Amino acid sequence: MTAKSPVTLDPTEKIPPRERILAAARELFYRNGIRAVGVDAIAEAAGTNKMTLYRHFPSKDELVAEYLRQVAKGEAAAWERLQAQHPGDALAQLRAWLKDMSDHIISRDERGCPLANAAVELPEKDHPAKRVIEECKTAARAKVIALCRAAKLKEPELLADELNLMLEGARVTAQSVGIDGLGARLKRMSDALIAAHGPK
Amino acid sequence: MTAKSPVTLDPTEKIPPRERILAAARELFYRNGIRAVGVDAIAEAAGTNKMTLYRHFPSKDELVAEYLRQVAKGEAAAWERLQAQHPGDALAQLRAWLKDMSDHIISRDERGCPLANAAVELPEKDHPAKRVIEECKTAARAKVIALCRAAKLKEPELLADELNLMLEGARVTAQSVGIDGLGARLKRMSDALIAAHGPK
Numbered sequence: 001m002t003a004k005s006p007v008t009l010d011p012t013e014k015i016p017p018r019e020r021i022l023a024a025a026r027e028l029f030y031r032n033g034i035r036a037v038g039v040d041a042i043a044e045a046a047g048t049n050k051m052t053l054y055r056h057f058p059s060k061d062e063l064v065a066e067y068l069r070q071v072a073k074g075e076a077a078a079w080e081r082l083q084a085q086h087p088g089d090a091l092a093q094l095r096a097w098l099k100d101m102s103d104h105i106i107s108r109d110e111r112g113c114p115l116a117n118a119a120v121e122l123p124e125k126d127h128p129a130k131r132v133i134e135e136c137k138t139a140a141r142a143k144v145i146a147l148c149r150a151a152k153l154k155e156p157e158l159l160a161d162e163l164n165l166m167l168e169g170a171r172v173t174a175q176s177v178g179i180d181g182l183g184a185r186l187k188r189m190s191d192a193l194i195a196a197h198g199p200k
Numbered sequence: 201m202t203a204k205s206p207v208t209l210d211p212t213e214k215i216p217p218r219e220r221i222l223a224a225a226r227e228l229f230y231r232n233g234i235r236a237v238g239v240d241a242i243a244e245a246a247g248t249n250k251m252t253l254y255r256h257f258p259s260k261d262e263l264v265a266e267y268l269r270q271v272a273k274g275e276a277a278a279w280e281r282l283q284a285q286h287p288g289d290a291l292a293q294l295r296a297w298l299k300d301m302s303d304h305i306i307s308r309d310e311r312g313c314p315l316a317n318a319a320v321e322l323p324e325k326d327h328p329a330k331r332v333i334e335e336c337k338t339a340a341r342a343k344v345i346a347l348c349r350a351a352k353l354k355e356p357e358l359l360a361d362e363l364n365l366m367l368e369g370a371r372v373t374a375q376s377v378g379i380d381g382l383g384a385r386l387k388r389m390s391d392a393l394i395a396a397h398g399p400k
Contacts, residue, residue: 033321035235112320119376120312120320121233137377158392161385162362168372169365176319177337185361192358196396 018056020046025067030114034064034121064118065128071114072136079143090150094163097147098190101167105174106183112171140164152199159197163190218256220246225267230314234264234321264318265328271314272336279343290350294363297347298390301367305374306383312371340364352399359397363390 015023024045028037039060043053057063078100086092104110111117115133122129144164148156166189174182215223224245228237239260243253257263278300286292304310311317315333322329344364348356370386 032323033235035233035321111323113372116372116376117320119372120317121235123232123311133376134378137373141377155392158385158388162366162389162393165369165373165389166362166365168369169367170369172313172316172319172368172372173337173365176316176333177341178334185358188358189362189365192355192396193362196392 017046017048017052021048021053021056021063022066022070025063026070029064029067030111030117034118039063061128064122065132068115068118068129068132068136072132072139075136075140090147091153094144094147094151094194095190097144098163098167098186102170102183102186102190105167105170105186106179110171110174110179112175113168116168116171148197153194153197154199155197159193162193166190166193217246217248217252221248221253221256221263222266222270225263226270229264229267230311230317234318239263261328264322265332268315268318268329268332268336272332272339275336275340290347291353294344294347294351294394295390297344298363298367298386302370302383302386302390305367305370305386306379310371310374310379312375313368316368316371348397353394353397354399355397359393362393366390366393 021042025037025042028042028045039050039053042063043050046053053063057066079097082093082096082100086096115136118129119133124130141160141164144160145157148159148163153159166186170182170186221242225237225242228242228245239250239253242263243250246253253263257266279297282293282296282300286296315336318329319333324330341360341364344360345357348359348363353359366386366389370382374382
């Protein structure tokens, strides 16, 4: 059976096609934009074909929605890591979240928030991705409000909105203007906003 | 000459093709997204043809850049109107800008900032639109810093960044989550941020 070994050793063989398609979609959609990438390019990058892609995802819209569900799962996991790193310390979790997000925003290969970018690219109100985006963003806001409240900061909802919109705006600004000085400015703003809501 | 009157009365006849093409591009690019709209659709909406479009704009990329130059001109004109409405009163100009932007963000047919949306849709670093976006956003930031300084607010650069990113984030949030309660939250945040930088 030696003749078959190069095939059985092919790393793509070990990963089921559905996962390979999702991994390729995630990379291409994020890098180039959802509208700029067709299902042919995704199938090719995943080492499969369009027929297999459509067997797993009934349409490109469904593939986009599933790509964003994966992103949302990743964000939920990141929140759990933050909690595990600073158990019982809400203020430390809040500051670690701000630091992680800021580092992310000013990294060279950052292309903005995949969920916000998708909202910009998909104006159709009935697109299946819309609900995924809305649910994930709403959950993230609730999370930050809960942290601000647990950290006993004043007007936790207001502060959470200030921090959330600052980061959301910074991710867009990194795309439109660039990242020069942005990290330092985010740090100053975060500190000033938290200080203005100083512990009750 | 009565037989020709329906043609000479055609309103499209009075507007030169270049302007009709730009108006159609502006509407379609903003409404549906830059990637989602082809030059054929723009030529058709402008009541002309692709050949005429390419006579005025050598490529779709150049048409996109010119569309964003028009947006930038509109923003510059809006700043001038604010100055004219509140001559010599920087704080009133700043508050009026925040109010105008907030009203804009929560209007039903808002689709976000055309410049920021374009930055999301166009990852290509050498796209001719990139410079237009960067210049307009950089000029807007300088404008807000100058206003905060003229209004004698403390740490004007920090406050300008806080307000700018808040609005940029809100425009994205309106697309991804919706506008429920957003106007009231923007008002509270604006007031809180300005108060925290209260006049020196």
